[in-house]
Amino acid sequence: xxxxxxxxxxxxxxxxxxxxxxxxxxxxxxxxxxxxxxxxxxxxxxxxxxxxxxxxxxxxxxxxxxxxxxxxxxxxxxxxxxxxxxxxxxxxxxxxxxxxxxxxxxxxxxxxxxxxxxxxxxxxxxxxxxxxxxxxxxxxxxxxxxxxxxxxxxxxxxxxxxxxxxxxxxxxxxxxxxxxxxxxxxxxxxx
Amino acid sequence: xxxxxxxxxxxxxxxxxxxxxxxxxxxxxxxxxxxxxxxxxxxxxxxxxxxxxxxxxxxxxxxxxxxxxxxxxxxxxxxxxxxxxxxxxxxxxxxxxxxxxxxxxxxxxxxxxxxxxxxxxxxxxxxxxxxxxxxxxxxxxxxxxxxxxxxxxxxxxxxxxxxxxxxxxxxxxxxxxxxxxxxxxxxxxxxxxxxxxxxxxxxxxxxxxxxxxxxxxxxxxxxxxxxxxxxxxxxxxxxxxxxxxxxxxxxxxxxxxxxxxxxxxxxxxxxxxxxxxxxxxxxxxxxxxxxxxxxxxxxxxxxxxxxxxxxxxxxxxxxxxxxxxxxxxxxxxxxxxxxxxxxxxxxxxxxxxxxxxxxxxxxxxxxxxxxxxxxxx
Numbered sequence: 171x172x173x174x175x176x177x178x179x180x181x182x183x184x185x186x187x188x189x190x191x192x193x194x195x196x197x198x199x200x201x202x203x204x205x206x207x208x209x210x211x212x213x214x215x216x217x218x219x220x221x222x223x224x225x226x227x228x229x230x231x232x233x234x235x236x237x238x239x240x241x242x243x244x245x246x247x248x249x250x251x252x253x254x255x256x257x258x259x260x261x262x263x264x265x266x267x268x269x270x271x272x273x274x275x276x277x278x279x280x281x282x283x284x285x286x287x288x289x290x291x292x293x294x295x296x297x298x299x300x301x302x303x304x305x306x307x308x309x310x311x312x313x314x315x316x317x318x319x320x321x322x323x324x325x326x327x328x329x330x331x332x333x334x335x336x337x338x339x340x341x342x343x344x345x346x347x348x349x350x351x352x353x354x355x356x357x358x359x360x361x
Numbered sequence: 362x363x364x365x366x367x368x369x370x371x372x373x374x375x376x377x378x379x380x381x382x383x384x385x386x387x388x389x390x391x392x393x394x395x396x397x398x399x400x401x402x403x404x405x406x407x408x409x410x411x412x413x414x415x416x417x418x419x420x421x422x423x424x425x426x427x428x429x430x431x432x433x434x435x436x437x438x439x440x441x442x443x444x445x446x447x448x449x450x451x452x453x454x455x456x457x458x459x460x461x462x463x464x465x466x467x468x469x470x471x472x473x474x475x476x477x478x479x480x481x482x483x484x485x486x487x488x489x490x491x492x493x494x495x496x497x498x499x500x501x502x503x504x505x506x507x508x509x510x511x512x513x514x515x516x517x518x519x520x521x522x523x524x525x526x527x528x529x530x531x532x533x534x535x536x537x538x539x540x541x542x543x544x545x546x547x548x549x550x551x552x553x554x555x556x557x558x559x560x561x562x563x564x565x566x567x568x569x570x571x572x573x574x575x576x577x578x579x580x581x582x583x584x585x586x587x588x589x590x591x592x593x594x595x596x597x598x599x600x601x602x603x604x605x606x607x608x609x610x611x612x613x614x615x616x617x618x619x620x621x622x623x624x625x626x627x628x629x630x631x632x633x634x635x636x637x638x639x640x641x642x643x644x645x646x647x648x649x650x651x652x653x654x655x656x657x658x659x660x661x662x663x664x665x666x667x668x669x670x671x672x673x674x675x676x677x678x679x680x681x682x683x684x685x686x687x688x689x690x691x692x693x694x695x696x697x698x699x700x701x702x703x704x705x706x707x708x709x710x711x712x713x714x715x716x717x718x719x720x721x722x723x724x725x726x727x728x729x730x731x732x733x734x735x736x737x738x
Binding site: 260261262263265266268269300303304306307308309310346347 | 455457458459460463464466467468470472473474475476477502503506507509
């Protein structure tokens, strides 16, 4: 572990500190983390989770860029999908990711008050809540879906979120539809 | 293609155009034409049919089947063409971002433990696995979670149905292992996933030892009765829509008198034209004290559908159909629009949300089970 990575871990991890609305969103996300019940992960030492990250063009994608430009080391097992606004990330996107074998899905956008489209991230919360209800009904563990606000400056926070989420997915093990392509539907490889 | 034309009687078409004249989509101004689809089938133009825009526009409501003087089985033709399209990697546009299709396919894959019985209140008496009557709840929990902004209450109908069962002294089986019946996947052309669902569901009901399966969803009723036939493989199961079951047990229902309420009934396409069940819901509603049924201008076999039965399309033409239908419902002077299918509720409630004309369309909507439950002693 590099010295640089050590410093990143000290970076504030609480989303939207000082912003009431952002805080509730962060609470929502952290609540999901606590609730997860760990599966025995020791049986899969070489297994790496497939994490799908939806990131908004203006904040979270740029935050990931900042992490890269700052050369912050973090877990590489995610596939990033850039959308113009987190408000665009509807349940269909997330559910399709799970259906096609994702082990976890991260929805990320600008902090409240920072949305490039003023209120797009408020729509994102509505869509996320709906998605979470569907995920719970289906019996997919809540810990596989997360909502995080990451600004363009928060490269360190992006790395933290990815590391933490990847670790959590390692605990949970492979997703319910990771190897079930043969059971109907279209055969699509998650690259 | 030739066998398809023969099987669906498309050969018999004599190009009269009644189907297009009656098609609610064509009447709303769309260029879609059932007649052209039948003609293309007879000419063997498979490529055009499969790649054309019209394939997923059809509501499969069956109104053209009803009017066709040559008995062309148009809905089956569309369903089979969609299977060809699915094989050619063509999917419907999937309103709602394809979320519902994903949910159904995930259920077909299996491997998770669904948490779908959250609605089961402690005062409702059901059995978890074995019993005489299996109550099939359908996708109601998913609809309420997904269409929260429409204040859809599919689960209110499901709760009411269990309450009515209990009033009849029946404790129905309600299982957490139940999966989507696969109706929409089948009508989207995905037979592989449909088969996976059918096999699992039939095994579940077989294991319960139930002799009767009752559902309050018109689509589930159609699917179980007609499309599951090859998968039942000798399992002796009577499939009934809730309205049929209640019509049989009307004498045993403990009903109370109530204030007069005028209602109107929306015939779901699956219940009416697909299964031919027009009378059972009317018998049930007619037996409820204080309930006055006034029919809409188009009712029974001529009823307009909710314009969204298979999650395969949603456009301005569908909206127009819904708006016209709600205006018909309002014109009856009824206070409540009663249906027997959760999808009718979803689509009409969505049309009522229109910011400009919503006020002219809004009316109370209820499932037939709710109306019956309200009249119980």
